[in-house]
Amino acid sequence: MNRKKYQVIYDQLKADIRQGIYCQGQLLPSEMELCLQFETSRETLRKSLQLLQNDAYIQKIRGKGSIVIYDPSLNFELASLTSFQEINAGLSQPYQTEVAVLETIKAKDYPDVKTALQLRDFDTILRVVRLRKKGPRVNIVDIDFFNPKLVPGITEEVAQTSIYRYIEKDLNLVISHSAKTITFQPANQTLQDYFQQLEPAYVALVEATVFLGDGQPFQLNQSHHRPSSFKFTNFSRRQS
């Protein structure tokens, strides 16, 4: 068997919930029943339920069962580490990407980037600016800094399609995790020129340092959003 059993069960239950076979407020069958149904042990099944709980599909209640809390009106994809390309593919009206800048710069001229990517003065950085447009209207300006020693060979063509796909499929590297901050910043003249019109002259800035599987930071992403079309969604649980 190729795929992991708990993953198969997770996918199946998730699909059932999304299709409304199990509805919001309803209880799933008990763990015992699900074990029989999927022909598995209890710990394996519980692993699947744990994942469903982490992803806001169910809420487990001791002594009662697992209640479905999935709400189709919510959309949590921005809270996970997903490339623009991957989100865009799911949109009904996708964005066009325009690569505005692709240049190599010196680490010592960008001290903040140098720190974030843990570089030294004499290292180089690949700087990429991409405009995400709907027709003529620019809604997002992505400014990215890559460590070319870790992820070499990013060309304009790669930047045009999907850099994450290139890193994972072609370079065969593991993209692991990311630390993100959201702030509200005045837009400098360059940004105002990209956006054409900005009211007020502020942007929502999502800044993320992204790490490879071995813990090394390879990318600093600064995603500038037109404030009127910015929305970040998140799910959180109360600690007990």
Added chain:
Amino acid sequence: MNRKKYQVIYDQLKADIRQGIYCQGQLLPSEMELCLQFETSRETLRKSLQLLQNDAYIQKIRGKGSIVIYDPSLNFELASLTSFQEINAGLSQPYQTEVAVLETIKAKDYPDVKTALQLRDFDTILRVVRLRKKGPRVNIVDIDFFNPKLVPGITEEVAQTSIYRYIEKDLNLVISHSAKTITFQPANQTLQDYFQQLEPAYVALVEATVFLGDGQPFQLNQSHHRPSSFKFTNFSRRQS
């Protein structure tokens, strides 16, 4: 034994990492070694490591070990479901809270709130406005809507101290999870009056619907932040 074994191990390792006994980039002892050290089975120990990984303390790498990725300069508390009172208690310079409004309103006059709290036209809602100040300066305006059938008896005194404490300790209810969105909005006249000065006339709005353990929504929280002092931090992992 009262506390859960995996929780004890998790707490211990977390403390060790925070105190620098294990440093960023370093490997933890292997699972075998840790099992011996904590006198436990491997699955239990792995549960603790799983928690550490979820909370951005370590990154597990198959065939190698568990690498410490904890970065003390990041602060993830806003990404979890934590009451203002609880965050405030950890600040060196705490906020003062002023209860500006505490009133009962009709659900049918607030259709958005009615929907979020799953109420009917003739239900009532408790509306609370609280100002979070540092000296004379208001930095956050919290507007909350509670379902009084689920969480009755919220008084001005409760609102002044901690509503979550009251709900958990006095009402003995379980606060479970929350769906949150972050947007940037123009500030209406009332908000501008509260904030005194706002440059630009925008606020960062963190809107959260909060649910009890049985899946019922009891609170809609609209937290309006002065944009210049707003920062949201988040951690995410790439799906495999």
Added chain:
DNA sequence: GAGTGGTCTAGACCACTAA
């Protein structure tokens, strides 16, 4: 090949809920 983490099992006992 030795050592690491990843998956899966069968079974035990405990804590909580509801009738």
Added chain:
DNA sequence: TAGTGGTCTAGACCACTCG
């Protein structure tokens, strides 16, 4: 009291990394 989920165990086998 019966049924639910929560914790913990000991052991098996697999997949991966590295010298």
